[in-house]
Amino acid sequence: MAQADLRVCSVSSYSMAASFLSDGPYVWYEPQLTLSDGLYTLWGDEEAQKKKASPTALSKQFVRKAAASRSVGGRFPLSFLGAPMDFGDPLPECLVQLLEQRLCDHDSRTNLLEYGCVAQFPSRMDRKQDEQAAWLAGKGCGQ
Numbered sequence: 001m002a003q004a005d006l007r008v009c010s011v012s013s014y015s016m017a018a019s020f021l022s023d024g025p026y027v028w029y030e031p032q033l034t035l036s037d038g039l040y041t042l043w044g045d046e047e048a049q050k051k052k053a054s055p056t057a058l059s060k061q062f063v064r065k066a067a068a069s070r071s072v073g074g075r076f077p078l079s080f081l082g083a084p085m086d087f088g089d090p091l092p093e094c095l096v097q098l099l100e101q102r103l104c105d106h107d108s109r110t111n112l113l114e115y116g117c118v119a120q121f122p123s124r125m126d127r128k129q130d131e132q133a134a135w136l137a138g139k140g141c142g143q
Helices: 013-022 053-071 093-105 122-136
Strands: 007-009 026-029 033-037 039-041 080-083
Touching: 007 093, 013 053, 039 053
Parallel strands: 007 026, 026 080
Antiparallel strands: 033 039
């Protein structure tokens, strides 16, 4: 489960361990989350997390500040690994885009280790031509 491109999690040690170890995107069953002031948390009902200096309270401050800056720039400046979902909810667009990218990343045709190939990037070709010209002019290696 830790190697999956997307995990569908619930409150279980197995889900939490897999999500922690993978450091990748996941969806969490929304009814198992705490919704407080427009923000979902997994640990928000814990007494320790209600304190001002708790990790959950500090995260809430951080996300609210980022959301406020969104109104200025128009784009949300954060990427969230987790997304709350209930039965029938569509996948958030950012997760769809991420999964499409992951699918492309796993294409064996572009993986050298799986007999695929990669293009020579233009910047590399330009630098190689510049290096060749420098050597021909006798200026290679800082001469």
